[in-house]
Amino acid sequence: MAKIIYVVDDNENKNYKYNIKEDTIIYHFSINSSSDVEINLDKEDVSLYYYYNNINYDDNKFNIKVNHNKNNTHSELFNHGVNVFCNKLMYYVDGVVPKSSSKCICNQDNQIINMDNGKSTICPNLLIDNYDVDSNHSAYIGKFKDEVMFYLMSRGISREVAYRLLLNGFLINSDCIEKDKIKLFLDEIEKI
Amino acid sequence: MLEINHLYAKVKDKDVEILKDFSLKINSSEVHAIMGPNGTGKSTLAKVLMGHYSYEVTSGVMSFLGEDISTLEVNDRAKRGLFLCMQDPTVIEGVSNSEFLRTAKGEITGEKVNLYSFIKDMDSAMKCVNLDSSMLHRSLNQGFSGGEKKKNEVLQLKVLKPKFIILDELDSGLDVDSLRIVCENINSYVEENPETSILIITHYPRILEYIKPDYVHVMVDGKIQKTGNIDLAFTVEKDGYVGIGSGVDG
DSSP states (O other): OOEEEEEEEESOEEEEEEEEOSOEEEEEEEESOEEEEEEEEOSTTOEEEEEEEEEESSSEEEEEEEEEOSTTOEEEEEEEEEEOSSOEEEEEEEEEEOTTOOSOEEEEEEEEEESSSOEEEEEEEEEEOOTTOEEEEEEEEEOOOHHHHHHHHTTTOOHHHHHHHHHHHHHSOOTTOOGGGGHHHHHHHHHO | OEEEEEEEEEETTSOOEEEEEEEEEEOTTOEEEEEOOTTSSHHHHHHHHHTOTTEEEEEEEEEETTEEOTTSOHHHHHHHTEEEEOSSOOOEEEEEHHHHHHHHHHHHHSSOOOHHHHHHHHHHHHHHTTOOGGGGGSEETTTOOHHHHHHHHHHHHHHHOOSEEEEESTTTTOOHHHHHHHHHHHHHHHHHSTTOEEEEEOSOTHHHHHSOOSEEEEEETTEEEEEEOHHHHHHHHHHHHHHTTSSOOO
16 A cells, blocks of 8 residues: 655745655645655655646746665656746656666656646656666647547537646546545636 | 538648538438548548538538538537547547546536436446446546447447437447447437437448448549449449449549
8 A cells, every 4th residue: 555645835835855665656736836856766666656736827847856766666757737827837857767776667747738828848857877777758748639629529518618627637637636635726726 | 400502621721622512411310321432521521510620611501400500619519419429539638438428418418417327327328338337437538449439439429419420430440249339329329319310421331231321422522423322332342433433533
């Protein structure tokens, strides 16, 4: 059974450091905030699932660095942001596997939806110094795709309701999230 | 029910005209099939009817139940009763099948959908199309096989109860058993809703053996060139489009 951590930032800039010694899931919800996150996977065979979900109104940054300090450690990062206005949103996402750590899995998926003409940047970095690592990254910046809107609307769903469905699906991107722990964030989605 | 007169449509922002003087009338309870060579405009017709963002109607009339639908939003066309069963249904990550269907049903009917009765209805509908009930809670079409996607389209039409169904290459990507199941479900839907009309777009007559058409049309270069009964479909399969004198060069 993995340890589960909930973090909700509301208009604040915070630093977080986690030294992980057991399987952990972190749900990090951020409303118009900047965050600096450092994670050390400090025990062999541990896994980390990190879900970062962010609603952004001003210029903000999200830095996250995952250090695979032990063998056979596993990280999966899912970073989703919605950039509401014409501001800057930057994600720097580092996965680090030194030569001393073998058979690690280090994956990251980063997506920012620009609701307006915001300047969003994603820097996905995989700093791998070992040959036996399984590692992938993806990055998408843009709007919700036209084909997705068309599909939803072709079933009678209005544009506004379709947007709301997509926003909820995008920002609450795990079925296991306990909704009562993130009420503030859920309320914020409704305001977008 | 559906009347298309002298319709011209092109790719948006490009000078590529695809539908050229296309006309077709489909009465209620009728089943029509359109066949034709690749690139002749069959799927474009389906998308234009539904109001797809890639195409623009330049002239002509599309009338559904007596109303011109050419300026209606996509969702308003669906609310009037049009349903496009897509050739390659879109994957939507994060939006569960159940959330999507419940929302769509609420939007179509204008009524709040009771969760308990919805889940109960879905359970039996999913059994009918031979889909595992766990798929209701998965992201829409994500990780679904080709066959499961098509079954999911048919599940949607059973829930949303349209008046006019467009089947755009329903048979592509379906094995024989899956094709039989989805066609049986469409036929039972039509039995329950006998006013329903169907437009089938296909390359092969196999689907027409399950859903019997009243008319088969051959479309070439953006318009209908020949009309007949189901025998025309078998002739096309045997002799090709050149053999039936549809205007296609050999």
